[in-house]
Amino acid sequence: MTTAYNILLLLSGAIFAYVVLGWTSQKPYPPGPPSLPGLGVARIHPKTEFWKTYAEWGRKYVHINEQFKMYRKMMHRTFNPDAAQIYWEIQAQTLVDNIVKYPEKVVEHLQRDAAAVIMKIAYGYTVSRNNDHFVALAEEHMRLGSLVSAPGKWLVDSLPFRKYGFFPS
Numbered sequence: 491m492t493t494a495y496n497i498l499l500l501l502s503g504a505i506f507a508y509v510v511l512g513w514t515s516q517k518p519y520p521p522g523p524p525s526l527p528g529l530g531v532a533r534i535h536p537k538t539e540f541w542k543t544y545a546e547w548g549r550k551y552v553h554i555n556e557q558f559k560m561y562r563k564m565m566h567r568t569f570n571p572d573a574a575q576i577y578w579e580i581q582a583q584t585l586v587d588n589i590v591k592y593p594e595k596v597v598e599h600l601q602r603d604a605a606a607v608i609m610k611i612a613y614g615y616t617v618s619r620n621n622d623h624f625v626a627l628a629e630e631h632m633r634l635g636s637l638v639s640a641p642g643k644w645l646v647d648s649l650p651f652r653k654y655g656f657f658p659s
Contacts, residue, residue: 577607584603
């Protein structure tokens with residue numbers, strides 16, 4: 491019986507040490523507006539003209555360091571309008587062929603070929619002619635992402651008690 495208690499005590503101590511050491515060794519959050527535990531910045535989250543608040547927070551809390559500048563230069567060299575001309579040839583012939591064969595589906599061809607260029611640049615993946623699985627997945631994720639990521643969309647839904655005047659702010 492004492493062996494079971496020793497094992498239980500050892501496991502409890504290990505879990506306690508993991509929790510305590512895990513919490514103290516967490517990396518700090520990036521700089522941002524002051525927040526409350528559990529609520530985050532919900533107390534000061536803007537309800538209207540949120541872009542102005544976000545711009546102010548950006549000026550106040552975002553610091554651009556040398557590494558960020560280097561990454562920004564790399565992205566600019568690779569994806570600026572002049573560099574993008576290199577990638578145009580990737581799908582130009584396919585787009586022309588598809589438009590000649592199926593002129594009624596011009597919008598679909600443009601969407602597919604834009605996705606094909608992006609997939610080729612980002613992942614090195616060549617998109618199949620029609621109904622590519624990964625393009626369909628990307629389109630579905632973009633559709634869902636645009637639905638759920640609207641700024642401020644879920645704040646009142648997740649904290650409905652904040653709508654009422656009797657709840658202290």
